Amino acid sequence: MADQPWHRTAHWRRWLLAGLVIGQTLAGLWLLQQGLSSDASGWASTLLMLVFAILFLWIGLGFWTAVFGFFILRRGGDPWSLDRQCPAGDPAELPRTAVIMPICHEPVQRTLNNLAATYRELQQGGDLEAFDFFVLSDSVDPEVWLEEQAACADLCARLGGHQRLFYRRRRIRLNYKSGNIGDFLRRWGMSYKYLVVLDADSLLEASAIIRLVRLMEHRPRAGIIQTAPRLARAGTRFARVQQFANRCYGRLYSAGLAAIQLGDATYWGHNAILRTAPFMRHCGLRRLRGPGLFRGPVLSHDYIESGLMGRAGLEVWLEPSIGGSFEESPPTLEDDLIRDRRWCRGNLQHLWLLATLDGLRPVHRLALLTGILCYLASPLWLGFLGLSGYLGLSGYLGLHSDAPPPTVPGLVASSAGFSGTNHFLMAFTATLLLGPRILALIDQVLAGRTPRFGGATRLLASAGGETLMALILAPVRMVVHSIHVVHALLNMRTPWQGQNRTGDSRSGAQWQPFIWPMTTAGVILALIHWQAPELTPWALPVTVPVLATPLLARWLAEPTSNRRCWLVPEQRVSAPVLARADAGLALGQLWPDLSRFEQRVLAPPSSDRTVRSQQRLQGRKQERLTRLVERCAQAGSGALSDEEITLLCENPESLRALHYRVWQADPDTPWGQVLARLEKTLEWRPGLAGIREEELEHRWIEAAS
Amino acid sequence: MDVTDPLYQRALLYLQVAGHDTGAQTRLRLQEHFNRCRADGRPVTAATLLPRLHQWFDIAGQCHTLSGPRLVRGSVGYPGG
Incomplete structure (x- = not known):
């Protein structure tokens, strides 16, 4: 790819980031070295230092990305972003674009109402002519796909979408979602210049779609433009917390990420626009031919596809400044962890692609690596805790008979005393972990956005509650992700089903993800109490949340209409597209008592x-x-x-x-x-179908007002 | 005719399911058809009910599927050819 003007900026930003992250990691390593007891040498301390370096690098990357985002936002946005460079209000005719929604066992009514909301937005703005909509189903259960078919036919009739809204169900399901999209491309891809990809829980405002198309037209080198979707429509406590975190802190991270990646950004699989021809030419994904986990279809396709786009010389941009892009959070902790299980497996597969796929750009390689580390970090944290515990206990266990019994855990216990460097290291770590949250709050205050979160006090209280929740859930995630990693590496099969997006109760089998973590935490706590009872209180903050996961998960899964805590801007003034989707049509409903x-x-x-x-x-x-x-x-x-x-x-x-x-x-x-x-x-039920059109409009006006 | 006749009732149910009007006029028309068949010596049976209903009334049926647009075949390229 010939040098582009943004390359220079990207280089110095990336070198600056690398310098900051590496410098901070070296400082952390030095502090750790100082804090470790002089007796603590050998394999355990070397391994501890190595694991610490990786983890410190990892959390530092997140921290400094947020710092970048903070400064970019304080400067009023990134002058290099496509959104800033492309003038608004281009009257040129829009090229042919397909809006596709691949689905597999999704809640039909909710999913299609999302699509209908986007469709109506485009229709209302008079821009529908350039767009065709495709629902691409991989559902197998006839009760689901028959409902999809009926609902789509009904929707098409109601919207007047004949020859504009299509439904296709694959009979031979190969290669999951990427295979589904590939199947669409082989059949109809040539007819469209661009492809807007939606997830089942995606909602895109017409203005966002049109802006994406305009940006593509403005930047012919762009192969993919990704929006930063905001979480919306949360109904349960868990989803509300996630939604708040996304809305309050997310803009910092996405602004930082976009500023560092510029034209080498990654594709997140949905709420994005693709340039169809190069995507078809370069982004096919073969089945992997390696051993175990590394054999079979690619599960997480999006990062690889952006890598392949970059490899072909095209740019991939993340444009967080484009508003009107929404998605939903998993409603419960169980659903979140089940989704993580799939993503973990998919991301770990990227190890094989990293080793075998040549020509990837370094930034895309790094993105794949960070995706892998998202999940590998958990066993590393677990290992770090284990190693520091081992080092701390080693004196007490008789390896150094004159050592006093430990009263504080891990690496702190292994030092001669609880010195200043230990304090400093702990403060340093806390800053890296909590700093982005504090910066995000400062940013919200400086941007005058606190009223959107219910005022400064409520924003602070919500952030406090969210942080507490994140701290409680951190050990749960650590243990569960570690188990996911082991499962993936042992190539133990995981079902690939549609996600529960509505918070409806699931069967008892959904408690399964917690059985192993609870057992692990119980065993660890028992061991600690047996070997060093003085350390038991220190182990409780990690083990108790894991042991209490079922209760915690149950509490988090409860629906809430609390409008005081974890408030986000959309709850005060709902975006029209959200209001439309919420108003919802009862699609394809004939006789509910019959299958x-x-x-x-x-x-x-x-x-x-x-x-x-x-x-x-x-x-x-x-x-x-x-x-x-x-x-x-x-x-x-x-x-x-x-x-x-x-x-x-x-x-x-x-x-x-x-x-x-x-x-x-x-x-x-x-x-x-x-x-x-x-x-x-x-x-x-004398009326055969669901609510009428006028009723829908009425409901929508009510919701919007 | 006997309006409690199960076949007549089923015919009405079918018309309702098909989204056809089942008001007084339709019922009258249906009864006439049933009576005429009986008079012709070809009474309506369970096996002949549906074909006859389709003859007597304009039943559009329901379209459950959406056909795709015209196929424009293309191929997908893979890394490494």
């Missing part, structure tokens, strides 16, 4: 020949379908497996045959009983 399959069978099929199967099946497949129709007609929908229901529903002619059969059913047969239920439903 989706029963609804599909009973509903009269379309007489439009174009939507009927063109394929005349023959041979064994036709025989199988005939048998399925017969079995289902006689024994009811329960007689078919999910796979068989899917097969039937994918063949309109068979479904039509079944439709005619079930309407002949006698009252005492399974389908006769379904018809009786249907009759009952219709008596109680």
